[in-house]
Amino acid sequence: MSFFNEKPVTNADKTFLLLRKDIVEGQIPSGSKLSEAELSTKYAVSRAVVREAISRLESCNIVERKANVGARVVSLSPEGLIELYQVRESLEGMAARLAAKHMSDDEIADLNTLLSKHFEEVKDGDSYYQEAGDVDFHYRIILGSKNNHLISLLTDGIYHLVRMYRVQLGMTGPRVTTAFDEHKHIVQAISNRDGELAEMLMRRHILYSKSNIELKLTSRSQG
Numbered sequence: 601m602s603f604f605n606e607k608p609v610t611n612a613d614k615t616f617l618l619l620r621k622d623i624v625e626g627q628i629p630s631g632s633k634l635s636e637a638e639l640s641t642k643y644a645v646s647r648a649v650v651r652e653a654i655s656r657l658e659s660c661n662i663v664e665r666k667a668n669v670g671a672r673v674v675s676l677s678p679e680g681l682i683e684l685y686q687v688r689e690s691l692e693g694m695a696a697r698l699a700a701k702h703m704s705d706d707e708i709a710d711l712n713t714l715l716s717k718h719f720e721e722v723k724d725g726d727s728y729y730q731e732a733g734d735v736d737f738h739y740r741i742i743l744g745s746k747n748n749h750l751i752s753l754l755t756d757g758i759y760h761l762v763r764m765y766r767v768q769l770g771m772t773g774p775r776v777t778t779a780f781d782e783h784k785h786i787v788q789a790i791s792n793r794d795g796e797l798a799e800m801l802m803r804r805h806i807l808y809s810k811s812n813i814e815l816k817l818t819s820r821s822q823g
């Protein structure tokens with residue numbers, strides 16, 4: 601079962617995906633106000649289409665609407681990061697434990713193949729960027745849990761807000777190599793069907809990522 605239908609069917613779908621990508625990648629800065637008029641010009645669609653896209657982005661938790669202010673991109677803050685990553689650590693830890701039990705041998709082989717592709721990118725540069733969906737290591741493990749409620753909570757609820765922090769603050773610098781090594785150890789635990797170890801390693805990995813991003817957020821606010 602796929603919870604991640606990324607194929608745009610209508611103009612509204614296409615606008616939603618483009619706007620989401622621009623927000624996640626920081627093309628539209630965190631905290632900025634979303635103007636229906638400006639966005640309808642930018643994406644060459646009607647304001648009604650933009651309005652629908654913004655509403656859908658609210659349910660992804662990357663856009664918020666406030667009285668007398670209108671719709672804005674959520675701000676990335678140390679406080680927001682801590683709350684989000686506490687939830688992420690717990691839920692993705694559970695996903696890793698369940699993946700070790702429920703992923704098929706073929707799915708685990710595919711996960712190892714994906715990691716090998718990521719290694720090619722990591723060894724050639726100082727960035728570890730992963731697109732959303734099936735080419736994202738974390739997304740594969742979430743699906744591998746085979747728990748529909750958990751998958752929905754993670755992919756519909758917090759996935760893209762997590763991606764905002766990861767893409768804009770967490771995928772460059774020395775952390776790149778260590779993050780990749782942590783991914784390797786998680787996959788090894790899943791391959792060995794060791795759910796307890798997979799959960800522990802995933803939780804630790806997310807904790808390290810949080811500390812790395814928190815450091816960057818703090819230095820950015822002081823800069």
